[in-house]
Amino acid sequence: MIHMNNAKRYTVTAALPYANGPLHIGHLAGAYLPADIFVRFLRLKGKDVVFICGSDEHGAPITIRAKQEGVSPQEIVDRYHEQMKRSFSKLHISFDIFHRTSAELHHEMAQDFFRDLYEKGVFEEKKTEQYYDEEYQQFLADRYIKGECPHCHNADAYGDQCEKCGNTLNALDLIKPKSVLSGKAPVKKETVHWYLPLNKDEEWLKLWIQQGEYKGKHHHDPKTWKKNVMGQVGSWLSDGLQARAITRDLEWGVDVPAEIPGSANKKLYVWLDAPIGYISATKQLALDGKIDSWEKYWQDEDAHLIHFIGKDNIVFHTIIFPSILNAKGNYNLPVNVPGNEFMNLEGDKISTSKNWAIWAHEIAEAYPDKIDEFRYVLCANIPETKDSEFTWSDFQTRVNSELVAAFGNFVNRIMVLNKKYFDGKVSSCKAYPAIEADALSVVAEAKEQMTKCIEQYKFREALDVLMTVARDGNKFLTNYEPWKRIKTDEEEAQTVLFYCTQIVANLGILTQPFMPQAAEKIFSMLNCKDLKWDDVGRLDLVQSGKELGETKLLFEKIDDDFVSAQLAKLEESKKNTSKSINYKPVKDEIQFEDFSKIDIRIGTITAAEKVEKADRLLALTVDLGFEVRTIVSGIAEHFSPEEVVGKQVQVLVNLAPRKMRGIESQGMILFAEDLEGKLHFVSPPAGMDNGSEVA
Template sequence: MPHLLTSALPYANGPLHLGHLAGAYLPADIYARYLRLAGKDVLWVCGSDEHGAAITLRAKKEGIEPQDIIDKYHNLNKASFAALGISFDYYHRTSAPLHHETSQDFFRTLDQKGGEFIVRDTEQYYDPEFKQFLADRYIKGTCPRCGFAEAYGDQCENCGSDLSPTELINPVSVLSGATPELRQTKHWYFDLAKHEDFLRTWIQEGTVDGKQVHDPTTWKKHVIGQCMSWLNEGLQARAITRDLDWGISVPREDAEGKVLYVWFDAPIGYISSTKQWCLDHGRDWKDYWQNPDTELVHFIGKDNIVFHCLIFPAMLRAHGDYVLPKNVPANQFLNFEGDKFSKSRGWGIELHEYVEEFKDFPNGEDALRWALIRNLPEQSDADFTWDGFTEYYDKDLADKLGNFLNRVTVLTHKYFAGATPSSGHWAGSQVQAELQKAMQAMASHIEAFRFKDAATTFVELASFGNTYLQDAAPWSLAKADPEDPRIAKVMFDSIQIAAALALMAHPFVPLVSAKLRTVLRQEIVENGDWAVSRDLLAANKPLLTPGHDIGQAGVLFPKINDRKDDTLLKIIQGQRDKLRASSSSAEQSSSDESVVASLSAEPTGKPEIAFEDFTKLDLRTATILTADAVKKSNKLLHLTIDLGGGQTRSVVSGIAKHFAPEQLPGQPVVVVTNLAPRKMAGVLSEAMILMAENGEGQLTFVAPPAGFGAGWEVR
């Protein structure tokens, strides 16, 4: 059975940061490495998304060609991925001729089928000075929602609202600064609404034409929730062409000067990347994309859910020859030290910067991977901190994993000259059972996309090894009787635990895994090694046989918080100092208080306000997608809300004493969307939910009727 994995194509318009890594690439790498260990046929493809208005806009600003922009960031991001052990099978780029050909062929097939495209004459802004139609990102103006003066034609980056260019107040061309004119132009639209029934059944029931193709109970709730929110609002036709001079030409004689919209051609990049890999390896790409047995999984962030769960599947279905994804385990967002990543404010760290600044940090690449894995935003937004980085490195890698390996190798050399001793009691022993249990649990977690749980299983086995060795105390046995056979038993068992850890480390920290296997004098991990080890344990055979020589581990992970050598601590402290210096304003007050807006039935006595003050509030309908308790607070719940149009927000609300988290997913609400974000109990809140409170202190939601839809303005 082929396993085809994809990760969202990163936009070649700038460097990637830690949030990108935690969203779509590190989880996929864990999954791909595990499947290869299990001996599966795996192909993991990705590549640079190199079209779109933002690239041409940046090129115009810098006075260079778009090709210069995409070459720079394609190479930079590809190198960063490689340095951090991201093991793509192929990393393509959408500027490649094969991708242009594949995208145009896809368009032609849909066009020739008839009924998939709608052609519309529309009014679009035109720059009379540059003599060209303006893409959404080529237009700026005042946001009609929050009054931000620098909103783009597709989105306000201040309040996050999706916009259309004609909604902007006082629009201007980014190219010339001139006031644009509305002129007639023709565009092609994909009739997404035509596929609404198919998508609803496929998402909710996992069936296509009455055949079960995936299990919806294995999909994340926020993925299903966001999809159903869009479907319940009703799908609309989406433009797939743009008037631009950079992109893939629309293959029609009556479409001169038009290119395929980037959202249409980018996911086709998965197909062209597969084609290129197959050409290079003598394989047939159809064995992956047009094989009904293929397990296709898309790894993305939550901002890409709609494209990968609704739009792209509808495109594949319309084409008629392609498999659909079996799962789309979209992650939520990763924040940085309590705030969103922001290049303009210097808030965060980019991948290439980390690689450069931590190049002398022992196991620095895997230290980052491990810190991110232990805090992946799988079900809700998470927060990366340097304190957390330090704690995960010192406690997990140094104190548990590194300490255990060092003790095992030192004691084996002390008592048995570095050779694995014989043991007559392996079959059915406690250690054999524990290894089987750990490998089975870790495999189950990874196959269910619960990577944090899988990592916990791994580190718990290291803890078990330390406890087992400490309780058995072979040094005490040797002191009483150097010939005590229990010494050999303990060291034999401990070496088996070490061998299992070296293997199980591979999906999470592959460079560390290679070092551990070198210490144990094993071959480098190969495809199928997981299956081999699993079968050995099931057959009551050890992972390392008696007489197998092992090396000395030494200090694999020098601790960051080491009183004798503070070299590593200084590196981390430098990052903290840099963060404070670059954005002291990012420090926001945090308090354990309610964000409930009380709408009491009795007059509040608040001062009178002008109508203009009220209109500053951006009130919107929304739907709660997820709800979780906030650690160390008995008042707060952390909610993820759907604002429609693919937008989600993190909200902290003081309603924990009134509602259980499991009651809330699917609850329609009204929210204030343009409040300044703030941290509460260490969690970022980006909006406020409106509640009504009666005289007895009971709360109820101020909400539209069920099915009203999300994202509508309340006024």
């Protein structure tokens, strides 16, 4: 395998989290934790690596949320950028930089990419019909449209992607499309955009991904790519790729460079600009003086680029971004894209909108002493080959029986025995070949086995190797019983404990990528530092006679109360799911004079009948005091004619008349629509005179 060892340096990225809401454990287990384990492993091996991430701060959902909350998009992204940055740091996800795509440096770089590709004639310009919301008078970007997925019939698919089946979509293919803004069916209208003709990239993409060949050279071993990733990519490639629009009619995002004709009001597609964020973040790292050049991590042939992502991002990292890098030229393509499946929670899909999640920031803030425990259990459940599940009872079992009873207990016993019998110093070691051989067998294979697992992105298996070392260490200890032996042969007992101490040091190194706090505690207890990955397997890591540090508990038991409190909290949060997610966004600001043009009066419905051949319409006769009018209203699915006669209502009386099914409607009756979409009368207090003004 030419894969890992010949790289001079590594550029490891973790999916840019979207700055539109908090992160949950599914995100951590899917992308950030595996990436962090991988990077810590490379660093322990002494490799030159940059670990790049940042928040993705463009795209429609951010503007939708800003509208819902009545704040600016910048306020939304500032809030979540800061929150995510803080959480990652507290969870010991060791990015070299956590940048952001709203940074000017990023806008410039994304525009440079666009400009360069435009000048090279890579894009196709196309006039197409796109969905437009008449009520809000704007084109609807992908995320502004929801509807039924034509592939799996998930009713909640977005205009660009179905999150259920992972297919990328064209908004026009959605069944029963609906505008997220008005909730109404959009209309089609013409607009011009630039397209990336992915169909022209098919051939080299196949060769690159499936054969591991790029520009006539060996690039990577396709067998090292995960099956789930290869499967998804393979099916897109065999279905055939289509040109993809890479600009949008949006108000928030990276501007299409102003000098390009037709660029007014056009923004770069968020999936064009976001991955370029990896590069601009690396450039920022160089500007900060942390690395001497960003180019060598992206353009030097000996640099290996690896993208850690969740399955919903596979297409962007295997097809779209590589196509852009290829068109730009002189950039490395990823040697691997380890994409994971999804994590479920207590039997259900994790859902932000249903508030069914364990939030990263809550773990980070509430349990700073249990971060390693979370990292451990999440790693044990990384959805590497299929969806996985987190449950609080599994959390408790793993922490108590694996971390506390096996791992923590072993380390603690060695410390206590050294303190008790040898005055807090590392015991001495004499020649006992059988004991040495037994001790060696505990750690001898670990480095190679774990290296192999991590290099193949099998982090769960790597964690098993770690636990096996801890368990075998325990067995070694119980087997030789130094607390008994000390009464008969002190030198032998010393030697056993000496080897146990070496096993603990080995465990410290092996633990570092997974549970950095526990590793640090081990090293401080052993009073040693700067151990490297290549030291694993050695039995001379801590010298005899060395003063040991203060004994610390590595892990704490999780009691039943903790678990039931967590379960209760989860149930409670589901009940309290904020209804704000169903609120329609507030419409654009108007001036007082706009409002003052509106004339609303009280009236009474005196007669009502169904409109022929129109299921939704009722023709109403309304007495406004000063005159009687006919108003056609789309309420027939909500009320029968009998139900409405006699009701006093509020009427918009100066709306221009319009013909509906041949009947002229002379105004509009106001209704309140509840969050389930049901209509209710907005009746004035009893005894109001018809014709009274509402203002």
